[in-house]
Amino acid sequence: DTEVTQTPKHLVMGMTNKKSLKCEQHMGHRAMYWYKQKAKKPPELMFVYSYEKLSINESVPSRFSPECPNSSLLNLHLHALQPEDSALYLCASSQEPGTAYEQYFGPGTRLTVT
Amino acid sequence: GQQVMQIPQYQHVQEGEDFTTYCNSSTTLSNIQWYKQRPGGHPVFLIQLVKSGEVKKQKRLTFQFGEAKKNSSLHITATQTTDVGTYFCAGRRETSYDKVIFGPGTSLSVIP
Numbered sequence: 001d002t003e004v005t006q007t008p009k010h011l012v013m014g015m016t017n018k019k020s021l022k023c024e025q026h027m028g029h030r031a032m033y034w035y036k037q038k039a040k041k042p043p044e045l046m047f048v049y050s051y052e053k054l055s056i057n058e059s060v061p062s063r064f065s066p067e068c069p070n071s072s073l074l075n076l077h078l079h080a081l082q083p084e085d086s087a088l089y090l091c092a093s094s095q096e097p098g099t100a101y102e103q104y105f106g107p108g109t110r111l112t113v114t
Numbered sequence: 115g116q117q118v119m120q121i122p123q124y125q126h127v128q129e130g131e132d133f134t135t136y137c138n139s140s141t142t143l144s145n146i147q148w149y150k151q152r153p154g155g156h157p158v159f160l161i162q163l164v165k166s167g168e169v170k171k172q173k174r175l176t177f178q179f180g181e182a183k184k185n186s187s188l189h190i191t192a193t194q195t196t197d198v199g200t201y202f203c204a205g206r207r208e209t210s211y212d213k214v215i216f217g218p219g220t221s222l223s224v225i226p
Contacts, residue, residue, distance in 0.1 A: 042202055042216035043157060053152055090156060099145060099206040099214050102159040 006091050010110045015081060021033060021109045022075035023074040023091030029104070032074040035090040037108070043090055050076040050097035058106060081113045119203050120217035128225050133190040135220035137203035146179055146186045146207045147214060152199040160188075160201075193224050 006024045023032065031050050034078045035043035047066045048056035054066065063085075065077040074091055076097050094101035117140045123145065127133050145164045149157040161170055163186060164184045165180035176189045190197055200221045204214040 014154075042219050042222075044216075047214055048213065092157075099147075100162075100164075102147065102162060103149075103214075105156040105158070107156050 004093055004110050005090055006089075008109055009107065010112075013078065013081065014114055015083070017081075018077070018079045020078065021076040021089055021091075023076075023106055023112075024072055025093040025104070025106075026072055027093065027095075027104070029093035029094035029095050030071065030087040031094045031101070032068065033092040033094075033103065034074070034076050035092065035105075037090055040057075043105075047076075048097070054096060054102050055097065066093045076113075081111075083113050086111055086113045118203060118215045118217040120201075120203060120220050122220055123218065124221045124223070126223045126225060127193050129195060130192050133193050133197070133222055135188050135201050135203075135222075137186045137205075137217050138189075139184045139205050142183050144183075147204045148186075148188055149202045149204060150199050151202065151219075155199070157202060190222075193222070195224050195226055198222060198224050212214075215223060 007022045030084040032112050033048050036046055037043045044059045049068045050072055052068045063080050067075040088110050090108045091106040092103040094103045119138045121136050125133055145162055147162045148160040150160055151157045154193045161177050166183050167181045168179040174191045178187045186203055188201055200219040204216045206214055
């Protein structure tokens, strides 16, 4: 199984809502990532988890809260988002932390904040 | 900070023509990865280059890593409509072990 799955595929939420994005991989990968991608732009790193511990937080606003419950799951909790947070949120994983390893991306969650 | 640049931003080619995208970094890279993202899709890993001057081929795709490890290129021979998408290079940030910086991408359109 070389797949990263993400749910939901689409999400529309108001600025006062609380929602969560979910990501799962069963490849035994020990690094997992959250990226944000705006239209016609490259993926922008938000968080990196290495061996279930947060290793990188790219100065992401606190309205985004990541969680890694176990080695296969990664969540992104959303609260009080702004319309400019609307984007494609991509989850990725790699065999180990470190840039020597290819990243496997999930299909993404397309988020619209109204 | 480290920057990764790509040119051109967009390229429209007739099917059968060749295509090249160039990736340049302001600092030396430990390695470089290339990803392809189809319209409406997600990035898919193509290849990784590690050694100075390295050249790798995948069918019609040829990847090069510069001698100074600051630039890279992806060349597609005889493009097909299946090559449509955005090609991103991604290099390691000098101050971070487990982070890659994505270039802005080159969007390829192929006219049948």
